[in-house]
Each structure stands twice: as C-alpha cells, then as structure tokens.
Amino acid sequence: MTDERASPFRDAQRDRDTAEQIPDTPQTRAPAYRLAFADEDFLCRDELRPVRLQLELLKPEMVLNEKGIESTIVLFGGARIPEPDKKATARTKTLADLSRFYDEARRFARLMTAKSMESYGRENVIVTGGGPGVMEAGNRGAMDAGGHSIGLNIVLPHEQAPNEYVTPGLCFNFHYFAIRKMHFLMRANAVCVFPGGFGTLDEMFESLTLIQTGRMKRIPFLLFGRDFWQGIVNWQALAEAGTISPEDLDLFRFVDTAEEAVRIIENWAPASAREDIPGR
Numbered sequence: 001m002t003d004e005r006a007s008p009f010r011d012a013q014r015d016r017d018t019a020e021q022i023p024d025t026p027q028t029r030a031p032a033y034r035l036a037f038a039d040e041d042f043l044c045r046d047e048l049r050p051v052r053l054q055l056e057l058l059k060p061e062m063v064l065n066e067k068g069i070e071s072t073i074v075l076f077g078g079a080r081i082p083e084p085d086k087k088a089t090a091r092t093k094t095l096a097d098l099s100r101f102y103d104e105a106r107r108f109a110r111l112m113t114a115k116s117m118e119s120y121g122r123e124n125v126i127v128t129g130g131g132p133g134v135m136e137a138g139n140r141g142a143m144d145a146g147g148h149s150i151g152l153n154i155v156l157p158h159e160q161a162p163n164e165y166v167t168p169g170l171c172f173n174f175h176y177f178a179i180r181k182m183h184f185l186m187r188a189n190a191v192c193v194f195p196g197g198f199g200t201l202d203e204m205f206e207s208l209t210l211i212q213t214g215r216m217k218r219i220p221f222l223l224f225g226r227d228f229w230q231g232i233v234n235w236q237a238l239a240e241a242g243t244i245s246p247e248d249l250d251l252f253r254f255v256d257t258a259e260e261a262v263r264i265i266e267n268w269a270p271a272s273a274r275e276d277i278p279g280r
Contacts, residue, residue, distance in 0.1 A: 002085070003032050003177075006183055007102070010148040011131060012037060015035065016037075016038045019038065020277045022058070028222045028279075030222050035271040037120040049239040051097075052175065052176075053176060053179060056174055056175060056176055056180075057061065057179050057182065058182075059172070060172045060183050061183070063169075063170070063172075064150075064170075064187070067170065067265060068122045069119075069122060069125050069150070069170075069187065070122045070123055070187065071122075071123045071125070071187050071188070071189045072124065072125050072126070072127040072150065072187040072189065073109075073112050073125070073126055073127070073188070073189060073190050073192065073265075074118075074127055074128075074149055074184050074185070074188045074191045074192065074207075075105060075108075075109065075126060075127070075128045075133055075134065075135065075192050075194065076128075076129070076134075076139035076184075076191070076192070076193045076194065076196065076200050076203045076204060077101070077105060077128075077133060077134025077135060077137075077138075077193065077194030077196045077200055077224075078098075078133050078134055078194065078196030078197055078199075078200055078213050079131045079132045079134070079135065079194065079196075079199075080129065080132075080133055080144075080196055081094060081095060081098050081102055081133040081194070081195060081198070082095065082096070082099050082102065082133070083099065083102050083136075083137070084099045084102060084103055084203045086099075087099040087230065089206070090264055091197070094137065094228060095166040098195050098225075098228070101134060101137075101195055101224055101225060102133070102134065102136075102137045103137070104224060104256075104257060104258050105134045105137035105141065105192075105194055105224070105258075106137040106138070106140050106141040106144065106228070107137050107141060107258040108138075108141065108145075108192065108258035108261055108262065109126045109137070109138040109139070109140070109141025109142045109145075109149070110141035110144045110145045111127055111141075111145075111258055111262050112124055112126060112142075112262065112265075113125075113141065113142040113144075113145035113146075113147035113149070113258070115262075116147055117145065117146070117147050121147050121148055123189070124189055124190075125142075125147075125148065125149060125150060126138050126139065126141070126142045126147075126154050126174075127149065127150035127151075127184060128149070128150070128151055128152070128154065128166075128189075129151070129152055129153065129154070129199075130150075130151025130152055130153040130162045130163060130171060131151075131153065131160060131162070131163060132163055133196075134194040134195075134196065135151070135163060136163040136165060137254070139151060139163055139165035139166045139167075140163075142165070142167075146167075148167035148170055149162070149165070149166060149167055150166070150167070150171075150172075150204070151166030151167075151170065151171045151172065151173065152172050152174065152175060152180050152183055152184060153171065153172065153173045154173070154174045154175070154180055155173060155174070155175055159180065181203060181206060181239075184203065184207075185207060185210065185216060189219055189220075189265075190218070190219050190220040190221070190222065190223050190265050190268075191204075191207050191219065191222070192222045192223075192224060193222065193223050193224065193229075194224045194225065195224070195225050195229075196262055204223075207221070208221065208251060208252065211239060211251055212248055214249060218251070219268075220253070220265045220268050221253070221266055222252065222253055222254075222255045222261050222264060222265075223252055223253070223254050224256065224261070225254075225256065225265040226254035226255075226256060226257055230254075235249055236249075254259075
C-alpha cells in the first residue's frame with residue numbers, strides 16, 4: 001500500500017527503520033522504549049482490541065480500493081468438498097457425490113470472471129474464503145478465465161494456508177470472523193452459497209438476516225443444490241411456524257448449474273425496498 005500525499009512530517013516507516021539502528025542498551029532493550037505502532041506485544045494486548053478491529057477493517061478496504069475493485073461475487077461453500085478427480089478420498093459417500101459442486105463452482109467463477117474482465121476486472125470479482133474445497137474451486141475458475149480473485153482467509157487452530165489459485169496481492173488473513181464477514185459483503189453484487197458445514201451455514205444465515213432486516217440491499221442470493229439445501233433446512237416449516245414471513249422465502253433462489261446462476265445474476269431486477277413490510 002502506498003500513500004502519495006505529501007506531508008511535512010517525518011513518516012512513520014522512516015522512524016521505525018531508524019529506531020532499529022539505535023545503540024543496544026538496557027534502556028533501548030526495555031519493552032517500554034519500543035515505538036507503540038511497532039510493538040507487536042503491545043498491539044496484542046486485550047486493551048488494544050478496538051485498534052485491531054479497526055486495522056482489520058482498514059487494511060483490506062485500502063488494498064481493494066487501491067486495486068480498483070468496485071464490486072464482488074461472493075462464493076461460500078464447504079472446505080471438505082473434494083475435486084471430482086479426488087472424490088475417492090472423501091470421508092463419506094455424500095461428500096463424494098457433492099464433488100460435482102466443485103466443478104459447478106469452478107465453472108461459475110470462470111464464467112463470471114470472463115464477464116468481469118470486460119470491465120477490466122473491477123466489477124463482479126470473485127471472492128472466497130481462500131481455503132480448499134468450494135473456495136479453491138472459485139479461485140481456480142477465476143484463474144482459468146485469466147482473471148484475478150480475492151481470498152479472505154482466517155487464522156484457525158489447525159494449520160491452514162491459502163489455496164494456490166488466490167491472486168497473491170488480493171489474499172488477506174483475518175483474526176476476527178466478524179470483520180471477515182463484513183468484507184465478504186461490503187462490495188457484494190451477488191451471494192452464491194454452495195453445500196457446506198457450520199461455517200457456510202453461519203455465513204449464509206448472517207447474510208440472509210442482513211437482507212431480511214433491511215440492513216443490506218437485496219441482491220441475487222443463490223443456493224446451489226436444491227436437494228442439499230432442502231434436506232438441510234426445512235424452509236417451509238419456518239414460514240408455516242411464523243418464525244419467518246412467507247415473503248422471506250423469496251429472498252433466495254435455488255440453482256443447480258453455473259449457467260442458471262449466471263442467467264439470474266445477469267437478468268436481476270432489484271425488488272422494491274422491504275423496510276415497509278411489517279415485522280422487519
């Protein structure tokens with residue numbers, strides 16, 4: 001990241017470099033002497049949580065602005081869904097059967113990226129969680145089309161590295177799930193949810209809640225795999241119980257193929273604002 005603005009003050013980077021060249025004395029070795037913004041131990045204190053939240057919000061936002069990324073297409077989906085050629089290693093038959101959605105995610109990302117490149121890769125850029133499974137397929141499809149894509153990784157207790165298809169300059173790492181989910185949606189022109197587990201369900205329901213409550217504008221919200229999603233969630237029972245409104249079932253659409261999803265996104269006509277609907 002660069003800052004082209006002229007300033008009469010000495011910049012922080014130069015002072016940090018200068019501070020590393022100071023004489024080694026008991027005073028300079030003491031933690032208290034470190035520059036606050038260059039003191040990792042200080043920045044990780046509990047009292048600095050508000051600062052860390054702000055930094056995680058700012059860094060990806062500034063990089064994406066500098067790269068000219070104006071809008072995104074979000075892909076949520078399971079990390080455990082294998083590539084079809086590797087489905088024999090799947091832990092269950094269901095996961096092996098769901099491997100077809102790896103190909104659908106890859107094809108969908110390739111088709112959307114090809115269209116994105118007509119706007120010089122600024123609009124409708126694919127963004128995934130940057131991990132394996134469906135996420136890898138999304139980033140891979142973007143690379144297939146010769147475009148770039150975004151990966152929003154998060155530090156987990158077990159080892160995780162970004163998949164090899166994320167554009168390096170658009171690969172981010174997060175500590176806070178909440179800030180990561182904000183970045184998924186801040187530029188979203190569509191949300192596409194593939195079969196997945198707890199993480200995918202969390203992302204799906206939070207996004208749907210934001211749209212349902214009018215905190216986020218209505219955009220194409222597509223659930224890939226009708227049979228999977230109708231088996232996982234009894235949507236109609238929620239409406240019949242009155243815990244959601246029947247109209248809430250219109251907030252999303254089921255799709256089974258990449259081509260079907262692309263058609264819906266291309267022909268999307270925004271509905272009128274829902275704030276006037278009782279119960280929102």
